[in-house]
Amino acid sequence: MRKEFVFQPAGQEPRGSLLYQEHIKRTAACHMAPFAGYVMPLWFSSISEEHKAVRQAAGLFDCTHMGVLELRGPQALGFLQGVTTNDVNRLEVGLAQYSYVLDAAGRVLDDVIVYRRGPEAFLLVVNAANEPKIRAYFEGLLTERWTVDQDCPDRGLPYKPTIQDLRDPARGELGMVDIAIQGPKSLGILEDLVDSNTLFLAQLKPFRFVETSIQKIPCMISRTGYTGSVSGFELFVPPAKVSPLWNLLLEKGGPMGLVPCGLGSRDSLRIEAGLPLYGHELAGPFNVTPFEAGYDWAVKLDKDFFIGKAPMQRASHNSTMKVARLRLPGGKGIRPVRPNDAVLDTSGRCIGWVLSCAASGEDQIALAYVEKDRGSEGSPIGIYYLARNPGQIKQGRRQAVAKGDGLEPDLCGTVLRRFAKF
């Protein structure tokens, strides 16, 4: 008997990322914090300096906490076509594709990138926080445990690829963990270090990758990233080789302005670019759908079947909300905008809520969940700060605001283009 997918996360003590020993040489222990089960650096110098370095030169990010799953075999393509929303048939060898994994109810379990390494060999890069859930989901699909179609409870997914965790040290030289080098100088830094002809790197288009080596370290270089940088790469290398590569890149890239970056600037850069974070601009308390997040192109409703297709069809035309990118005044002396602060229209009526916000030079850039017809580019909007502490509650500041409530704005800003490239 198939059942709805449910996942109980195991409460595990956070452990240091694979690069932990490198990080504590470069930042204070109090700037390290648990994130998705790993102890990771929040910043090395400061969030704003690292943010600026990525926009003007280059930054190096520890992404070894990201899940890297390999799906292999004659049924790998069919399996991925069934469990992801984008069209894997269109994915040629050497290409990567942004996509979603849904359950039969249409709940977004994760946003992922699928890489095709060969006719029957794929990589799936998943969020660190979602990796145990995705693995449990896939294992249950292989053993026919989960419902895959709510309208047809007996339906199964008849594809059984081999699925392996490439971060497992037992995979040796065939294993893979992710680090990212992002920003305008990243191409030049890599060109000086790759072992083969460097022409291919300059010509590598977004969402394409090559398998090569850097100073004899086997390396898959992909032109992808999470910063909005036009020039940015992710490097997938065997776990045992990631520390030497990290140090080599910092040593050779340092003179060109490359700096190590923590989770703080990783977040501020992706917010500035408008990129969603699972749990904030996707799924999360507002249950944001891919359509609302601005990624309808990654959900191919014309595919014969994928898990969650029917609920996605309904979601594609039912929503009245969307994610918008806002510019607000920032800098010194302005209270930072935070998630759940209210977004107001020009008459002071609440039209939605902030999902994420970060400093961007003298501005703040927020991603907010707002009424679809009020959030067009160029529209003026206001922000109402929710109470941050008991003192402010006593002074009458509200702890929650509902859509339609009328309020005085604390800050005024405008709606920007949904995404930005740098």
Place this chain on the structure above:
Amino acid sequence: MVVIPGMLYTKEHEWVRIEGTSATIGITDHAQKMLGEVTFVELPAVEATFKRGDSLSVVESSKAASDVYAPVTGKVLEVNSDLESRPEMINQSCYQDGWICRMTVTDPASYKGLMDAKQYQQYLKEM
């Protein structure tokens, strides 16, 4: 972590310099390091009264909004209004230029139990 002798400290990482009945208040080096770049400080109103442990001020960075609790019971005499335009002084000089406010202590018993520099240093070590 810098800890200055001659001042008193709270478990919530505020410092107090007592001179007669006047208490100058700020946040410690440990607190500012945890927050990162401070971009906003909400100052208390002059003349406002607080009991020890009341929320006195809010210091915000892009990472977090952190309450500053009154380390003593008393009335606010003076606030460091320079912090409104230069909140980064909390990072640059948390024990001097980054002071938050000065209070008159109305209940001297309220600062019993605060830590001295040596005890605070030990407390940081054990955290």
